[in-house]
Amino acid sequence: MKFEILTVELLVIYQNQAGAIFVNARDLHKTLMIKQKFPRWIKRKIETSGFSKGKDFLTQPSKINGRSSTEYLLTIHAAKSTAKASFESKETSIDMREYLSGVGKRFGLQKSPSSSAELLLVFAKQLVDQEQSLNKANQEIRELQQQRYIWDNLDINGDQQQQLVQKVHRYAALRGIAFPKGWNEFKRAFNIAFKTNLKLRVKNYELKHGLNELTTPQYLSLVNQIADGLRVADAMLKKVS
Structure with missing residues (x-):
């Protein structure tokens, strides 16, 4: 079965020829x-969640480091259920x-109306959606005005972002490592310290x-966690000093 890649973000989002959307369980x-x-994890999730092959997931043969393996492609619904059950x-x-809910809204295909009544319902829903979109746009x-105020009033000389x-x-x-690798190690340390995933949180934000393309210091400043980031950086420096 052929798959089209819709986007590559936190996860690669696939679509098959029937229009169904999937994510790779390994990702x-x-x-x-x-x-x-x-x-072991994916087999246990499939068993405990009662997923059905062909309905909730598909499998594809693959090779990892030269060894035969199996890739599991989960539907958005199955992926959300799997994430919910991960503690x-x-x-x-x-x-x-x-994030997965957002993917479903952006790429989910809607069923075509099969009657005049359904078509009228679709038009009515579109009117409601338009009104909601206007309210959302105003919000x-x-x-954005508030955010612009924040950016315009940031002190770029010696502020906490620059310190980080x-x-x-x-x-x-x-x-003795490159700066990008240093940032990767910082994110890993921050994730461990606060049991989170910075990359995922930044993307959702x-x-x-x-x-687009928020830096880690910018994001931490916007969500009032820049002080936490500084403490993590200090702890990292203490280990290598």
Whole structure:
């Protein structure tokens, strides 16, 4: 069966020829930071959730490091159910379900009306959706105005964002590693310290507020966790000093 890649974000989103949308369970396992090995985890999830092959998931043969393996493609509904049942991090589980709901809204296909009555219902729903969209747009404008105020009033000389950048870069220099790797280690340390997933949270925030390419310091500042980031960076520096 052929699949089309709709987008590559936190997860790769696939669509088959019938229009159904899927995510790779292996990617979901990694993003949720599940400690259990993937093969055992996915088989247990399928069994305990009562998923049916062909309805809730599909399988595809693959090779990993030269060894034969199996990829499991979950429907959005099955992926949300799987994320909900993952208790390694409650916050990450909630963020993932929110992200998957957004994917379903962006790429989900609607059933075509089969009668005049259904067509009228569709038109009525469109009118309601338009009114809701206008209300949402007005709310987003207010939020953007507030956000613009925040950005315009940030002190770029010596503010906490800059302090975090300097600390992480100093950590990378002391470790003798490239700056991007230093940031990866910072995110990993932050995730462990607060049992979260920074990459997932940043992506959800960008989608919710219509932003692009937020840096980690910018995001932490906007959600009032820059002080937490500084403490993590200080702890990292203490280990290598």
